[in-house]
Amino acid sequence: MIFHPFRLLAATLALTSLPLTAAPLDAALDESQRLAAEAKASQARIDALDDASQRMLAEYRSALQQAEALKGYNKQLRELVAAQREELAGYQHQLDSLARTQEAVTPQMRRMVEVLGEFIEADLPFLPEERAERLTQLRELLPRADVSLADKYRRILEAYQVESDYGRTLEAWRGELVAQEAPPRSVDFLRLGRSMLYYQTLDGHESGWWDAQNRRWQVLEGDQRRPLRQAIAVARQQQAPQWLTLPVKTLTPEVTP
Numbered sequence: 001m002i003f004h005p006f007r008l009l010a011a012t013l014a015l016t017s018l019p020l021t022a023a024p025l026d027a028a029l030d031e032s033q034r035l036a037a038e039a040k041a042s043q044a045r046i047d048a049l050d051d052a053s054q055r056m057l058a059e060y061r062s063a064l065q066q067a068e069a070l071k072g073y074n075k076q077l078r079e080l081v082a083a084q085r086e087e088l089a090g091y092q093h094q095l096d097s098l099a100r101t102q103e104a105v106t107p108q109m110r111r112m113v114e115v116l117g118e119f120i121e122a123d124l125p126f127l128p129e130e131r132a133e134r135l136t137q138l139r140e141l142l143p144r145a146d147v148s149l150a151d152k153y154r155r156i157l158e159a160y161q162v163e164s165d166y167g168r169t170l171e172a173w174r175g176e177l178v179a180q181e182a183p184p185r186s187v188d189f190l191r192l193g194r195s196m197l198y199y200q201t202l203d204g205h206e207s208g209w210w211d212a213q214n215r216r217w218q219v220l221e222g223d224q225r226r227p228l229r230q231a232i233a234v235a236r237q238q239q240a241p242q243w244l245t246l247p248v249k250t251l252t253p254e255v256t257p
Helices: 005-122 128-141 149-166 222-235
Strands: 170-177 185-192 196-201 207-211 216-219
Touching: 005 128, 005 149, 128 149, 170 222, 185 222, 196 222, 207 222
Parallel strands: none
Antiparallel strands: 170 185, 185 196, 196 207, 207 216
């Protein structure tokens, strides 16, 4: 085989030049990949920083909103505290006024109970146990600290109202008659308002009336017993209401013209 010198030289140059050309290219590719990876990592860091910035911005805005809300809430609390202080001052003024009122009203209520007792003592002697018990309850009620001033006053007015109602009613009941000349005995009582108070024995043989001027019982005449018996039946709703003629005594003697 005959080798051509020129061709042999060209082939030799071609073989020797191949490694010198591939090495820089691989290095360039590696550098490019490294730069791309660094760029990708940098972009990831930038994205992460952007997300953190957005999150911090949102938190900052939320904090600003909360701060504004707290300012409004604090302002509302200050107004509420001021209103409560004014209300407390008003309550204190009312308490002071109530204390002064109590100092003035308490003696007056005590006097009202005393007057009620004097009135019952001077009145017709009907329902003595019931009226005495009501008066005792009022006297025990006045010094109690657990009962308000209004409740005490209400109870006193109720007692006065009960006594006032006695003057407009007709009432009959069975009770014990205690007279100076005779031992106690069961009788039927009849109260005509608070003008007259009568009694009649259970057998109907004796009737009488309370003499307020002399503070004693007086016996009625025999012909006056029948209308009294009928009045007792009417008061007990045992008979229909009807016109009755009852003996009525005055405190002063009648003047004849």
